[in-house]
Amino acid sequence: MMKIRKLEHLVDEAKRRGKKWRVAIIKGEDKNTIQAVVKAMDNGFVYPVFIGNLDAITQLLQDFDVKDSINYEIIQCDDAFDTAEIGLNLIKTGQADMIMKGLINTDLFLKAILNKEKGILKPNGVLSYVCALELPSYHKLLFLTDPAVIPFPNLDQKISMANYAIEMAHKLGNKEPKIALIGTSEKVSAHFPNTHDYEKMCALAQSGGFDKCVMDGPLDVFLACDPESVKIKGVNTSIKGDADILLFPTLESCNPFYKGLMLFGGGELAGLIQGTTHPVIVMSRSESLKSKYYCLALACLMAES
The missing domain is CATH 3.40.718.10 (Isopropylmalate Dehydrogenase)
Structure with a gap:
């Protein structure tokens, strides 16, 4: 692979590999996160699994003119910590390649990631x-x-x-x-x-x-x-x-x-x-749409063995 010198090249490389990585989005109920995920979905390199409030997520997807439900999944769950556990279980069972923080407090999200039984911290990570x-x-x-x-x-x-x-x-x-x-x-x-x-x-x-x-x-x-x-x-x-x-x-x-x-x-x-078995995307709500989008592309490339 050529040395990547620009963030847009992360996207180019992810698209070039011709794969759709499955991303579990925890409490995917905020506009910026969904917009970045939809952009990655439209460019063909992610398959999103949204975990959170069905009505809120559906409305946001409609706002971004996403109509074909064959391109994504929504798992209904209102409890924040439970959404994280569901996402981690998808990782553990091979149904997701990476996990992304949405509208969930960072400390709660990382607590789930670090859980000794259900989390995904590497041994001695x-x-x-x-x-x-x-x-x-x-x-x-x-x-x-x-x-x-x-x-x-x-x-x-x-x-x-x-x-x-x-x-x-x-x-x-x-x-x-x-x-x-x-x-x-x-x-x-x-x-x-x-x-x-x-x-x-x-x-x-x-x-x-x-x-x-x-x-x-x-x-x-x-x-x-x-x-x-x-x-x-x-x-x-x-x-x-x-x-x-x-x-x-x-x-x-x-x-x-x-x-x-x-x-x-x-x-x-x-x-x-870093230090986890699978890529973990944690972005501040103040980060730009572009940065969230590039994080998804980076996670796809890091998920490759």
């Missing part, structure tokens, strides 16, 4: 989040982790975050992604404990402890993403200002960074919960 951003000012997709799940990741969690981001980059055709471990400068310092984790991660990468990648850090965002800054500062880094992945030390640093890019930088994204 770490729940995390990886997103791919398309930015007008950057020449390729930029992967970020973790803007949504782990507040203060420890070393083991950072290693898992890196692994998930590398896996996503590989699945999108990037055979050797450059992963920058983001800090305030390029120096390991006792003032910033995360930099000691970065030092250990780089040593692990040097010894082949990660799948194929180039890793360096700590680096600031300029050194990670701007070749001119690397020249100006004279820093010897294998990333060379050409990062594919930015790993942030905390959710508090990553989340404002990505939201700033979305609001002020004209960014669009596709992202997924």
Whole structure:
């Protein structure tokens, strides 16, 4: 597969594979979610199974001029937690390939995902989040982790975050992604404990402890993403200002960074919960229709073995 450099290419690749992935939409009763799902359905790469209030979902589908019920299913259920359990059962029984959050509280949705008996967390998995951003000012997709799940990741969690981001980059055709471990400068310092984790991660990468990648850090965002800054500062880094992945030390640093890019930088994204047996789509209600649509395409490609 060619390296995917734009989010629209996720859609092109999903359509090219000629398959309809079954997506369970939990409380699929909100306009933005249904609109994105209908767009993916119309483009032929998903078969939606809506779980929630039959009347509300039917009305929204009619609003978007969806008439042929052969292209989707609706499972009636009004209890929020029960809708999540029904969706997870569809995953477990092979009747769905992925699960998507609709009008259900995120904490309730993730509680179901993490349930030891009925959930879909991988054995010894770490729940995390990886997103791919398309930015007008950057020449390729930029992967970020973790803007949504782990507040203060420890070393083991950072290693898992890196692994998930590398896996996503590989699945999108990037055979050797450059992963920058983001800090305030390029120096390991006792003032910033995360930099000691970065030092250990780089040593692990040097010894082949990660799948194929180039890793360096700590680096600031300029050194990670701007070749001119690397020249100006004279820093010897294998990333060379050409990062594919930015790993942030905390959710508090990553989340404002990505939201700033979305609001002020004209960014669009596709992202997924990681650490699960099947793709999990969790999007804020404030995210654009395009981003929700791209998340569906990304989930389809990640669902492929």
